[in-house]
Amino acid sequence: MFEICVESDFCAAHRLNNYLGACENLHGHNFKVEVVVRCSKLNQTYIGIDFKELKGHLKDILSALDHRYLNEIDFFSKTNPTSEMIAKYIFETLKSRIKECDLYTVSVYETPTSKATYMED
Numbered sequence: 001m002f003e004i005c006v007e008s009d010f011c012a013a014h015r016l017n018n019y020l021g022a023c024e025n026l027h028g029h030n031f032k033v034e035v036v037v038r039c040s041k042l043n044q045t046y047i048g049i050d051f052k053e054l055k056g057h058l059k060d061i062l063s064a065l066d067h068r069y070l071n072e073i074d075f076f077s078k079t080n081p082t083s084e085m086i087a088k089y090i091f092e093t094l095k096s097r098i099k100e101c102d103l104y105t106v107s108v109y110e111t112p113t114s115k116a117t118y119m120e121d
């Protein structure tokens with residue numbers, strides 16, 4: 001089994017409703033996103049999935065979040081744009097695009113020391 005990992009980032013604003021503290025106020029982050037896929041087979045080039053392909057899908061998905069006020073995006077309208085829910089959104093959007101490998105985890109860092117990871121049960 002092989003694990004393949006790519007990273008990307010985006011810049012966005014959010015506020016956490018019902019959060020008792022400063023994070024309830026509008027603020028922004030340079031979010032970092034880490035995607036891990038698992039492959040049991042390699043192709044004739046001994047690649048599980050091309051980093052370029054995986055990064056292309058990720059950048060495409062993140063372009064819908066970049067420089068946005070995340071609370072206005074439908075997926076978060078009844079929840080909250082926490083790192084947990086952003087990771088779930090990216091996972092669910094990315095999963096159907098990957099054919100060669102299994103999407104394993106999506107992690108979202110709000111700061112260099114804080115991240116949340118989503119994976120399927």
Ligand SMILES: Nc1nc2c(c(=O)[nH]1)N=C([C@H](O)[C@H](O)COP(=O)(O)OP(=O)(O)OP(=O)(O)O)CN2
Pocket residue numbers: 016023027081082083084110111113114116
């Ligand atoms: N489990 C989660 N906890 C918190 C989230 C979250 O998405 N999931 N989000 C926040 C806030 O958005 C906040 O902006 C980030 O909090 P934190 O990492 O504590 O950021 P700080 O800049 O305040 O970090 P310090 O290291 O404490 O300076 C809060 N919690």
Ligand SMILES: [Zn+2]
Pocket residue numbers: 014023027028029110
């Ligand atoms: Zn925040």
